[in-house]
Amino acid sequence: xxxxxxxxxxxxxxxxxxxxxxxxxxxxxxxxxxxxxxxxxxxxxxxxxxxxxxxxxxxxxxxxxxxxxxxxxxxxxxxxxxxxxxxxxxxxxxxxxxxxxxxxxxxxxxxxxxxxxx
Numbered sequence: 001x002x003x004x005x006x007x008x009x010x011x012x013x014x015x016x017x018x019x020x021x022x023x024x025x026x027x028x029x030x031x032x033x034x035x036x037x038x039x040x041x042x043x044x045x046x047x048x049x050x051x052x053x054x055x056x057x058x059x060x061x062x063x064x065x066x067x068x069x070x071x072x073x074x075x076x077x078x079x080x081x082x083x084x085x086x087x088x089x090x091x092x093x094x095x096x097x098x099x100x101x102x103x104x105x106x107x108x109x110x111x112x113x114x115x116x117x118x
Contacts, residue, residue, distance in 0.1 A: 002043040002101045003035040005062065006082050008073040009050025018106045019056050028053065029060040030109035036061050037113035047086045049073035065093060
């Protein structure tokens with residue numbers, strides 16, 4: 001199963017929230033680390049429209065195979081559309097259709113690998 005972590009760059013309430021420091025590392029890296037430690041996850045994909053988020057995500061071991069289009073990363077965008085876009089784009093790029101995925105929001109950093117596996 002793959003993990004998809006959605007992280008857009010245009011937060012209005014707390015600009016840059018997904019890369020703000022939390023306990024010494026960027027917020028998004030907590031979700032990436034939990035997914036990488038999970039026995040259930042084969043790939044950790046970050047879907048973002050933001051190059052800085054993409055670079056930090058890659059630095060912490062996630063894949064960012066493409067940037068999300070702007071129309072899927074604005075204030076009115078539905079996160080489900082971003083998931084569907086990501087799954088479709090991954091299938092087109094690899095020829096592999098993913099049967100399932102787990103969504104890991106970067107704004108829920110206290111999750112452990114055991115929470116994902118359990």
